[in-house]
Amino acid sequence: MKIWFNRWFTTVAHYIDLIRNNEDGAVFEIYGSHPNEDALYLQYCDYAFVEPDISGDAYIDYCLSVCIEKEVDLFIPRKENVLISQNLSKFHEIGVKVLVCNAELMxxxxxxxxxxxxxxxxxxxxxxxxxPLPDYVVVNNVDEFREAYTHLTKKGHTVCFKPVIGEGANGFRVIKEGQETIEELLTEGVTRRISMEHACSILSQKETFPDLMVLEYLxxxxxxxxxxxxxxxxxxxxxxxxxxxxxxxxxxxxxxxxxxxxxxxxxxxxxxxxxxxxxxxxxxxxxxxxxxxxxxxxxxxxxxxxxxxxxxxxxxxxxxxxxxxxxxxxxxxxxxxxxxxxx
Structure with a gap:
């Protein structure tokens, strides 16, 4: 049975090993793809190939063509997994099972x-x-961002923010009080803390920006x-x-x-x-x-x-x-x- 992993995290290498070493002795051929030919998990696949760096409907067409060409049985997607879930019927029509839940939930x-x-x-x-949910406000301009910060700090919260749509810790920042000191600049490693002044100077570069969640920091x-x-x-x-x-x-x-x-x-x-x-x-x-x-x-x-x-x-x-x-x-x-x- 042929399984295809598309553009996954490096840690998918562990899952490939787990699938191969299953307790039932079921045999799988593992296909992996990524735009970067040096993506490490490709070393764990039986067959690896470079995929084009495209997205949207063009990527759906590409995935369908790969499934047909490689005779894929199971598709475990990460890239465009929401869009793939919305096109499940196209994969089912060519006999491919896809490990995603329903499109509405995705x-x-x-x-x-x-x-x-x-x-x-x-x-x-x-x-x-x-x-339970953290206290939060959704904003898309710098004035709303300032108001949300004031609202949450008055409730006694340290404040953080992150994109409404994003993966992992991408875009996540904690707002620190005051300016960054010379000592912090020279001695701290990579930090996710940012001053309110610096955050506002960046966010004010555009009249509106993609929705941000401004939240209490837990x-x-x-x-x-x-x-x-x-x-x-x-x-x-x-x-x-x-x-x-x-x-x-x-x-x-x-x-x-x-x-x-x-x-x-x-x-x-x-x-x-x-x-x-x-x-x-x-x-x-x-x-x-x-x-x-x-x-x-x-x-x-x-x-x-x-x-x-x-x-x-x-x-x-x-x-x-x-x-x-x-x-x-x-x-x-x-x-x-x-x-x-x-x-």
Missing amino acids: ALMDNKAAMYESITEREKEKGQPLV EGYEYSIDCLAYDGELHLAIPRKKTGGRIRELEDNQELLAIARALHREYNIDYISNIQVKFSKGVPKLLEINPRMAGGLNISCLSGVNIPYEAIKLLLHGNSKVDKFTPTMGIRASHIEKEIVLM
């Missing part, structure tokens, strides 16, 4: 502000909470909850705590497991998803939901559950071939860099 979760609004609306409809521990589900049934949720540096801990946290169950009951997210939360004064608040394999999913697989392979089984067979999982929790892990010779 688009909703891609927009952090829309996701927050949806949660708030559903909580009002049901009269009960789903998950000071506590951050968790990623790796989930495996299908057709409304949540099979697995593993809270992965980010502690000091690169150390991660799999924590049997019932409060976070309840959040995962509540969100999956409400939104019916198929296959693999990742719920990111961060604590503030003892309260876990939602950062975002990613409907894909997260960068640290391999750490959660140390629990004894081969999550990428189990997701493929859900894609192929639905809930019929899923066993009851008993993950081992309490595991602490980290990672080191490893050299790779580029052929």
Whole structure:
């Protein structure tokens, strides 16, 4: 069975190994593509090729042509995964199964502000909470940005901001009080802190800019909850705590497991998803939901559950071939860099 990964993070190399070394002995041929021929995960693929640096409908046409040419059976996309979900029927017509949930959910979760609004609306409809949210304001000009900052600081918050649509920590900044000192400039490494004056000077370069979320900064521990589900049934949720540096801990946290169950009951997210939360004064608040394999999913697989392979089984067979999982929790892990010779 042929699987294609398009333009993924380097950490997808771990998931490729997990899929290959599955407990059922199922055999897969792994295809990988990226515009950069030196993308490291290509070294882990059976067949690798350079893809054009295009997007939109042209990229959909390209993906369809690759699936036909390579006789792909399973497509696990990262690039343009929202648009691909909106064109699933085209892939199904050529016999290709695609590991994405439904298009409406993909688009909703891609927009952090829309996701927050949806949660708030559903909580009002049901009269009960789903998950706590940070205080936030959506802005698209510098005057609104200043007003949002003032509003949140009056509530006692340290303030941060990030793009409404974005991936990972791209564009995330914490607003620090006062000017940057010479000592900070010369001794600190790469920082995500920015002064209010500097932020406004940049944002005022245009009358309007793409929507930003201005939020309370959450000071506590951050968790990623790796989930495996299908057709409304949540099979697995593993809270992965980010502690000091690169150390991660799999924590049997019932409060976070309840959040995962509540969100999956409400939104019916198929296959693999990742719920990111961060604590503030003892309260876990939602950062975002990613409907894909997260960068640290391999750490959660140390629990004894081969999550990428189990997701493929859900894609192929639905809930019929899923066993009851008993993950081992309490595991602490980290990672080191490893050299790779580029052929």
